[in-house]
Amino acid sequence: MADQAAPARPKTVTACVLTIGDEILSGRTRDANLAYIATYLNRIGIQVREARVIPDVEEVIVNTLNEVRARYDYVFTTGGIGPTHDDITADAVAKAFGVGISHHPEAMKILEAHYRQTGAEFTPSRQRMARLPHGASMIDNPVSKAPGFQIGNVFVMAGVPAVMQVMMDSLADRLEGGATMLSRTVSGQIGEGTIAEKLGELQARHADVGIGSYPYYRGRNFGTSIVMRGVDSSELDRVADEVAALMRAFGVEPVMGDPA
Amino acid sequence: MADQAAPARPKTVTACVLTIGDEILSGRTRDANLAYIATYLNRIGIQVREARVIPDVEEVIVNTLNEVRARYDYVFTTGGIGPTHDDITADAVAKAFGVGISHHPEAMKILEAHYRQTGAEFTPSRQRMARLPHGASMIDNPVSKAPGFQIGNVFVMAGVPAVMQVMMDSLADRLEGGATMLSRTVSGQIGEGTIAEKLGELQARHADVGIGSYPYYRGRNFGTSIVMRGVDSSELDRVADEVAALMRAFGVEPVMGDPA
Numbered sequence: 229m230a231d232q233a234a235p236a237r238p239k240t241v242t243a244c245v246l247t248i249g250d251e252i253l254s255g256r257t258r259d260a261n262l263a264y265i266a267t268y269l270n271r272i273g274i275q276v277r278e279a280r281v282i283p284d285v286e287e288v289i290v291n292t293l294n295e296v297r298a299r300y301d302y303v304f305t306t307g308g309i310g311p312t313h314d315d316i317t318a319d320a321v322a323k324a325f326g327v328g329i330s331h332h333p334e335a336m337k338i339l340e341a342h343y344r345q346t347g348a349e350f351t352p353s354r355q356r357m358a359r360l361p362h363g364a365s366m367i368d369n370p371v372s373k374a375p376g377f378q379i380g381n382v383f384v385m386a387g388v389p390a391v392m393q394v395m396m397d398s399l400a401d402r403l404e405g406g407a408t409m410l411s412r413t414v415s416g417q418i419g420e421g422t423i424a425e426k427l428g429e430l431q432a433r434h435a436d437v438g439i440g441s442y443p444y445y446r447g448r449n450f451g452t453s454i455v456m457r458g459v460d461s462s463e464l465d466r467v468a469d470e471v472a473a474l475m476r477a478f479g480v481e482p483v484m485g486d487p488a
Numbered sequence: 489m490a491d492q493a494a495p496a497r498p499k500t501v502t503a504c505v506l507t508i509g510d511e512i513l514s515g516r517t518r519d520a521n522l523a524y525i526a527t528y529l530n531r532i533g534i535q536v537r538e539a540r541v542i543p544d545v546e547e548v549i550v551n552t553l554n555e556v557r558a559r560y561d562y563v564f565t566t567g568g569i570g571p572t573h574d575d576i577t578a579d580a581v582a583k584a585f586g587v588g589i590s591h592h593p594e595a596m597k598i599l600e601a602h603y604r605q606t607g608a609e610f611t612p613s614r615q616r617m618a619r620l621p622h623g624a625s626m627i628d629n630p631v632s633k634a635p636g637f638q639i640g641n642v643f644v645m646a647g648v649p650a651v652m653q654v655m656m657d658s659l660a661d662r663l664e665g666g667a668t669m670l671s672r673t674v675s676g677q678i679g680e681g682t683i684a685e686k687l688g689e690l691q692a693r694h695a696d697v698g699i700g701s702y703p704y705y706r707g708r709n710f711g712t713s714i715v716m717r718g719v720d721s722s723e724l725d726r727v728a729d730e731v732a733a734l735m736r737a738f739g740v741e742p743v744m745g746d747p748a
Contacts, residue, residue, distance in 0.1 A: 250700055253536045254669070255526030256715065257702070259519070262541065266515030276513050278548075281522070281539040284700075288538075311681040312701035313688035353684030388703065409514070421571040424613030428573035440510055440544075441572035442517070443648065455516065 241406035243269055244296040245279040248289060248307040248317055249387055252281050260389050261306045268396050273405025274302060284308055289320035297324075297382055302403065307387030309376065311353040317384060318377070322361035325379055332360040335375050342373040368398040378402065407459040412468040415444075415487040416475040417451040426474050427454065430467065436460065437467050444487060451487055501666035503529055504556040505539040508549060508567040508577055509647055512541050520649050521566045528656050533665025534562060544568055549580035557584075557642055562663065567647030569636065571613040577644060578637070582621035585639055592620040595635050602633040628658040638662065667719040672728040675704075675747040676735040677711040686734050687714065690727065696720065697727050704747060711740075711747055 245265050251257040259281065266276040277300060282288050289308075297303045308317030322329040335358035343350040357374035360366065367376035367383065369391055376385040376395045385395040420443045431439045437458040444451060454471045456464050472482040505525050511517040519541065526536040537560060542548050549568075557563045568577030582589040595618035603610040617634035620626065627636035627643065629651060636645040636655045645655040680703050691699045697718040704711060714731045716724050732742040 250698065250717070251702060251715065252522070253526060253539065254671070254717065255523045255528075255530060255536075256671075258523040262512070263515045263518040266513060268515075270515060276515075277543060279513065279541040283537060310701065310703065312684045313691050314698075314700050348679060348682070351681055351685060353688070354681035356684075357681075388705070390705065411514070411516075419608060421608070421611055421614035421617075424572045424616075425611060428613070431573050438510065438574075440574050441570065442511060443570065445648070445650065455511065457510070457514065 239406040241274045241302070241404065242277045242300045243274050243302040243304060244300040245276055246289075246292060246296065246303060246305040247279065247281040247387075248284060248305055249281075250283050250314075252307075253283055261387070261392050264389070264393060265304055265306075265396065268400075269302075269304075269403075269405075270409055272400065272403060273408040274403060275409055284314050284316055286316055286320045286323065289317065290324045293321060293324040293382065297380065301381060303382045305382065305384050306392050309357065309374070309384060309386055311351075311356050311374075315356070318359055318361065321364075321379060321382065321384055325361060325363070327362040327379075329359050329361045331355060331358045332364075332366065332375075335360060335366055338373055338375065367395050370394055370398075409457055409459060410461055410464055411455055411457045412464045413453055413455050413485050414468050414471045414475070414482050415451060415453040415485065416480040416482045417449070417487075418475055418478055418480040419443075419450075420452045422478060423452065423454075423474060426477075427471075430470055430474070434463065434467050437463060439467070439471075446487070449487070453486060499666040501534045501562070501664065502537045502560045503534050503562040503564060504560040505536055506549075506552060506556065506563060506565040507539065507541040507647075508544060508565055509541075510543050510574075512567075513543055521647070521652055524649070524653060525564055525566075525656065528660075529562075529564075529663075529665075530669050532660065532663060533668040534663060535669055544574050544576055546576055546580045546583065549577065550584045553581060553584040553642065557640065561641060563642045565642065565644050566652050569617065569634070569644060569646055571611075571617050571634075575616070578619055578621065581624075581639060581642065581644055585621060585623070585642075587622040587639075589619050589621045591615060591618045592624075592626065592635075595620060595626055598633055598635065627655050630654055630658075669717050669719060670721055670724055671715055671717045672724045673713055673715050673745050674728050674731045674735070674742050675711060675713040675745065676740040676742045677709070677747075678735055678738055678740045679703075680712045682738060683712060683714075683734060686737075687731075690730055690734070694723065694727050697723060699727070699731075706747070709747070713746060 364377040364379040385392045440455045442453045475482040624637040624639040645652045700715045702713045735742040
């Protein structure tokens with residue numbers, strides 16, 4: 229009789245998102261990228277475990293990048309790769325990896341053709357956007373042409389959401405995902421404190437499922453959404469059914485999903 | 489003749505914002521608190537220098553908190569202080585400070601009265617929200633009663649934006665601000681790359697003013713906003729005038745402020 233190996237447990241692949249930019253820290257601009265990147269990565273089995281927002285300061289970028297690229301499988305940065313003096317991300321990444329940086333021939337060709345077509349001058353500032361750390365590979369940018377780049381496990385993208393999003397599509401096939409985190413949501417017009425005890429007991433019985441409780445307030449319509457996250461679809465369904473039954477026991481009709 | 493001391497340069501007061509919650513990292517919930525807190529603090533002379541989003545994992549909260557509370561003047565956390573099993577922030581903060589945690593008599597009184605009034609049962613889960621690290625002082629919460637707390641230079645607030653915002657008002661008079669960062673914005677329908685060289689020279693001449701360049705795209709209306717930040721109002725005005733003159737030299741009519 230052949231050995232019956234236990235099915236391999238899908239590995240966990242982790243990521244960190246670094247948002248680089250004074251404008252996010254000053255409150256001037258509200259970040260829209262983290263939720264997009266986290267959702268995108270989650271679909272392909274990569275879990276964002278940490279996110280940081282840091283200023284356009286070289287030393288901070290270098291130190292932070294070296295800390296998180298050692299700790300997580302992947303690092304995704306946004307911001308600081310435009311043509312102006314405050315765009316220092318590419319130089320900081322080169323410094324973090326201890327490599328040089330110079331104009332990348334293929335990136336120069338792409339940008340040169342782009343500016344020839346648009347009739348704008350291909351100034352030295354615009355040429356800065358073709359500078360890549362040595363050993364980096366380009367990330368295509370069909371929207372505004374100036375490429376992002378990958379070096380090691382670090383993916384460097386633009387901060388403008390439309391450009392970042394197309395870069396995610398360009399780089400996605402280089403990523404190797406692990407277990408995809410699935411989720412179920414059950415909502416009901418019930419206070420968190422009412423359901424908390426029973427929910428804690430449910431969590432204790434299902435260690436492989438993360439059960440989160442999120443109150444919502446929409447004028448007079450308030451309640452709680454219970455979100456279950458895990459890799460086993462049928463276990464999630466069982467836990468979701470238990471949560472629904474729990475709400476009914478308190479006289480509350482549960483809704484599968486977010487509140488209406 | 490009395491000594492003429494040079495005017496004291498206002499000191500820089502720094503802060504870090506810690507967003508605690510799996511739901512932000514999974515992409516399910518889009519953070520709305522960082523921009524609010526950063527703007528609020530900036531008005532009273534406190535500059536957010538870093539922000540982190542971390543999961544509901546005790547060890548991560550403890551280590552992160554101990555790292556950033558040593559590095560910045562103030563730390564503001566949001567999330568994880570509700571009544572359910574996944575609300576572990578208060579315990580993690582106590583652990584980070586190496587102190588015990590127990591039900592705070594005044595917080596118990598406030599919550600007891602609240603639930604008596606609303607007719608809901610004051611369950612052990614709801615009583616959890618009255619647990620404060622030893623040595624902590626309450627942060628009032630007129631919206632939903634369960635208090636936040638301050639311990640050392642760390643302010644622990646709710647994640648629900650409406651509750652976080654009222655807590656900021658409750659705690660603001662405990663903060664000591666330094667120099668208030670002021671800003672000017674000049675926008676124009678000009679490409680970043682067109683203005684980049686001149687802008688770099690302008691930055692080199694004004695080391696005390698941070699000059700940021702932010703492209704915007706709104707359908708066919710695209711351009712660049714130049715944001716100047718610093719503590720000296722009249723220097724900011726001078727730099728803003730120079731930026732406006734610079735745009736006019738390229739045949740672009742500048743708008744003071746964000747693009748229309």
